Amino acid sequence: MALRKLGKDPESKDGGSPTVYLDDRTDNYLVQGWKVLDQERLAQMNIPQHETVVEIPRRMVQFFEEMKRGERTDV
Numbered sequence: 001m002a003l004r005k006l007g008k009d010p011e012s013k014d015g016g017s018p019t020v021y022l023d024d025r026t027d028n029y030l031v032q033g034w035k036v037l038d039q040e041r042l043a044q045m046n047i048p049q050h051e052t053v054v055e056i057p058r059r060m061v062q063f064f065e066e067m068k069r070g071e072r073t074d075v
Helices: 058-068
Strands: 003-010 019-025 030-031
Touching: 003 058, 019 058
Parallel strands: none
Antiparallel strands: 003 019, 019 030
């Protein structure tokens, strides 16, 4: 599996999460973020048992947009 790190949250303390990756093999994004535990918000979604929800700040969308335009941002 060839994961490429597209970008980390520029405001993350200690260089931690969230982080956005692209799997070159499957052409899927992988998102590392904060696990959503808020039952009120989770109740508003239909989440199958084999899935989970993570949260990332809006500023992270820039990394998806760069890939959409064909730009590479290997970090």
